[in-house]
Amino acid sequence: MHQLEVPLKNNKYTILIKQELSNRFDSMLENIEHYSKIFIVTQQSIIDSVSCNALSKYPTIVIPEGEDSKSISAVESVVSQLMDLGCNRDSLLVGFGGGTVTDFTGFVASIFMRGIDHVFIPTTLLGMVDSSIGGKTGVNNNGARNVIGTFKQPKAIYIDPLFLKTLSKKDIISGFAEIIKYGLIADKKFYNTVKSNFIKLIRLENIDQIESIIYQCCKHKINFFIDDEFDYNKRMILNFGHTIGHAIESYYNYKNISHGEAVYYGMIASAFISHKHGLLIESDFNHIHDFIFNISKVGLNNLDSEKVYKYIKYDKKRMGNKNYFILLNDIGKADIVENVTSDDIKEAITFIANYEYSCN
Ligand SMILES: NC(=O)c1ccc[n+]([C@@H]2O[C@H](COP(=O)([O-])OP(=O)(O)OC[C@H]3O[C@@H](n4cnc5c(N)ncnc54)[C@H](O)[C@@H]3O)[C@@H](O)[C@H]2O)c1
Numbered sequence: 001m002h003q004l005e006v007p008l009k010n011n012k013y014t015i016l017i018k019q020e021l022s023n024r025f026d027s028m029l030e031n032i033e034h035y036s037k038i039f040i041v042t043q044q045s046i047i048d049s050v051s052c053n054a055l056s057k058y059p060t061i062v063i064p065e066g067e068d069s070k071s072i073s074a075v076e077s078v079v080s081q082l083m084d085l086g087c088n089r090d091s092l093l094v095g096f097g098g099g100t101v102t103d104f105t106g107f108v109a110s111i112f113m114r115g116i117d118h119v120f121i122p123t124t125l126l127g128m129v130d131s132s133i134g135g136k137t138g139v140n141n142n143g144a145r146n147v148i149g150t151f152k153q154p155k156a157i158y159i160d161p162l163f164l165k166t167l168s169k170k171d172i173i174s175g176f177a178e179i180i181k182y183g184l185i186a187d188k189k190f191y192n193t194v195k196s197n198f199i200k201l202i203r204l205e206n207i208d209q210i211e212s213i214i215y216q217c218c219k220h221k222i223n224f225f226i227d228d229e230f231d232y233n234k235r236m237i238l239n240f241g242h243t244i245g246h247a248i249e250s251y252y253n254y255k256n257i258s259h260g261e262a263v264y265y266g267m268i269a270s271a272f273i274s275h276k277h278g279l280l281i282e283s284d285f286n287h288i289h290d291f292i293f294n295i296s297k298v299g300l301n302n303l304d305s306e307k308v309y310k311y312i313k314y315d316k317k318r319m320g321n322k323n324y325f326i327l328l329n330d331i332g333k334a335d336i337v338e339n340v341t342s343d344d345i346k347e348a349i350t351f352i353a354n355y356e357y358s359c360n
Contacts (some may be wrong), residue, residue, distance in 0.1 A: 002215040006133075006222055008153060008229060015157040015218050017211055022121075022160040025054040029119060032155050035092040039082060041105040042096040043069075046123055049166035054121070055096065055338070063104060067254035070104050070139040072148060078108050089113045093153070098124030099131030099259065104144065106137030109154050110152035117174065121156045123163045125175025126260060129182075129217035132157050134225045136182050136233075143250050143311075151230055161211045164204055173297060174260025177214060177241075181267060182220040184288070185240045188332030190216060195291055237334050240326040241267030244349060247311035251303070261297040267293050268355075270350035273340055274327040276347070284331050293355060303353040309346050 001018040016028075029038055038352040040060040047055060047062070061081050063069045067083065087093075093116060095105030102120045109118035138149025176194070183191025194201065194213070204210060221238065228235040245266025249257060271288045274280035325340035 002211065004215070004218050004222065006153070007226065011135075011153040013154060013156050015159065017128075017159040017161065017215050017218070019160060019162050019207060021158055021312065022050070022052040022054075022163065025121065025158060025160075026057050028156075028158060029054060029092065029094065029300060031059075032092070032119065033117070035117070036088060036090040037086060038092045038094060039085065039087055040094045040096050040106070041078065042101055046097050046101075050123060050163050052096075052121075052160075053351055054094070057265055058094070061065050063101065065100075067100065067140065067145075070100055070146075072139060072141065072315060073106065075108055075111075075139060079106075079112060079313075082108075082112060087112065087116070089116055091116055091349075093118040094121060094311055095119070095132070095154075096121045096123065097274060098122065098127045102127055102132045103136070103138050103149075104105050104153065106135070106140055106152055107148075107150060110137055110150040115152065117155045118152070120157045121158070124167055125164055125214075126171070126178055127175075128159045128161070128164075128214045129175060130178040130221060133218055133221045135229065136231075140254075143253065145246055145249065145254075159214060161214060164207075164210065169202070169296075170258060170261075173295060174205065174258040176202060176295070177260030177263040177267070179217055180292070181238075181240055181263065184267065184271075184328060185237050185326070185334035186220050186223070186332060187216075189331070191331055198291075198295070233336075236324060236336055237326055238275055240272050240328070240334050242350075243312060243325060244269045244308070244345065247308045247349075248300075248303070250311040252309045257298050264292050264295060264297055265300065265352045269345075269352050270326060271328055272348045273325070273344050274329075276344060277327060277337070277340075278328065279335075280328045284328075288331070289355070300353055303349070304344055305349040308349050312345060 004015040006013050038058045040058050044067050093109045095102040109116050122128045122132040135151045135153040136147030142145050224238050225235045240260050241263045245263040248262040268289045271285050275285035327337050328334050
């Protein structure tokens, strides 16, 4: 079992990672505090795929699949269902699913009766290594991701890596985008291990190794937000590859391309700018783009660079007149810079749009 404490001043909580932990989820949820009722928010494909006593024990609210479920109208519908089911301020909400479910559930928990407690049980790789951790919640509006959102930390996060056995290969590969990101921004040794074992890892051949990778990613994520919970400084580094990645997802209207697939392209584009700015040496840039371009993922299909660029103006890292961008100084080291121009970004998008990738 791996256990991590998130030592936030006003909100300490625990992350537990262990195979077969799901057998004990009900007793774990009931032992956090004495809640009057426990409610689960999840999706039908999760109910159909994973077996877990908590799913049948507590009232369950099912939200639709896909990014479209992260909407204000879905929030209104879930709030109405919670009221009908007798949810009150002493109740606990459990987000049981991938990043879509946990972003959505965290948001509902932060506004229902001015805020109730919540716990996350992530079931996707991306959820286990990234989206369930750190307290960012959100829903989308008008094609812009997470523009309606809050910061609210869960009471606990419970991770059973065996849930990954039923996840699609596309979603496993999507989760690895965030894993590779931690290596690129913070841990060269970790990056090299993931790169050298990549084929075995995405086949989930060794779940012990996957469990250890999840643990290391959670540690990295905590390290980035523990002193910057509200994302004004160091936490922004976690957005490496996401400015352009988010724009690509918006360009495709969140259809066909997964979050991680878009982030892969965003990371290559950001490495391209890092090299252009003289921060990342050519051989490192070549290693990064050879590795990431060859990871099996959806192609970009004649991406229109100008249109993608237009979506960047919504990026939340624009504060005042400053346009913050995350660049690599080295593999395993990143920084926040302010002098990335619109031409740099357009050139980088054109680079990824035109690169001959192999799709296997
Ligand atoms: N809050 C954050 O810090 C943060 C960080 C990164 C990403 N995100 C958000 O995460 C979302 C993407 O999350 P995701 O990649 O986990 O996708 P997802 O939640 O949409 O899940 C992908 C699909 O897998 C299914 N699924 C989930 N677990 C399964 C399992 N164990 N077996 C079989 N099927 C399963 C889901 O029902 C869904 O259809 C985006 O909305 C993104 O904005 C949030």
